[in-house]
Amino acid sequence: MYQVGDLILYGNTGVCKVKDITSQALDGESQKQPFYVLQPLYENCTIFVPAHSTKIFMRPIISKEEAKELIDSIPTIQAEVFQSRSLQKLTEHYKALLSTHNCSDLIRLCLSIYEKKDLEEQQKHKLGVLDEKYLKHAEELLFGELAAALDIPKDDMSEYLAEKVSKEQKNIDP
Numbered sequence: 083m084y085q086v087g088d089l090i091l092y093g094n095t096g097v098c099k100v101k102d103i104t105s106q107a108l109d110g111e112s113q114k115q116p117f118y119v120l121q122p123l124y125e126n127c128t129i130f131v132p133a134h135s136t137k138i139f140m141r142p143i144i145s146k147e148e149a150k151e152l153i154d155s156i157p158t159i160q161a162e163v164f165q166s167r168s169l170q171k172l173t174e175h176y177k178a179l180l181s182t183h184n185c186s187d188l189i190r191l192c193l194s195i196y197e198k199k200d201l202e203e204q205q206k207h208k209l210g211v212l213d214e215k216y217l218k219h220a221e222e223l224l225f226g227e228l229a230a231a232l233d234i235p236k237d238d239m240s241e242y243l244a245e246k247v248s249k250e251q252k253n254i255d256p
Contacts, residue, residue: 091141
């Protein structure tokens with residue numbers, strides 16, 4: 083069980099702080115169950131979720147050290163552009179990466195869409211709406227977790243990453 087004050091990743095909502103743990107009876111049940119009261123860090127709402135729920139993914143956020151290692155590894159991650167004329171296949175591919183709730187997969191997803199965007203711009207085309215949608219969602223989840231782990235504002239994350247990756251890239255390229 084999580085403790086009050088813990089930062090957790092909650093499904094596609096992103097990083098939430100456990101504000102309280104209460105007991106409530108579910109509809110039609112007399113026995114009370116523990117519930118987490120979650121406060122998303124980047125949204126203005128409150129979420130009540132059964133503590134033992136398996137319907138929505140929950141895990142502790144990554145540590146500061148894990149976040150730093152992940153950022154340092156970004157220049158070595160190979161971005162593979164996923165091309166498909168089928169919006170359904172494209173959606174399935176993006177959803178599969180998002181559903182792992184893994185920061186490395188989110189980085190791969192972002193990098194592949196950035197690469198796809200560059201290829202489209204070289205051909206004087208715009209990136210598709212679906213690609214833009216999933217890029218934004220992946221960045222929201224990734225930047226939110228990294229910002230919480232590193233204790234820096236989420237709005238500064240894009241610039242922070244660009245600077246760190248640029249420095250790391252210079253260390254890799256002789």
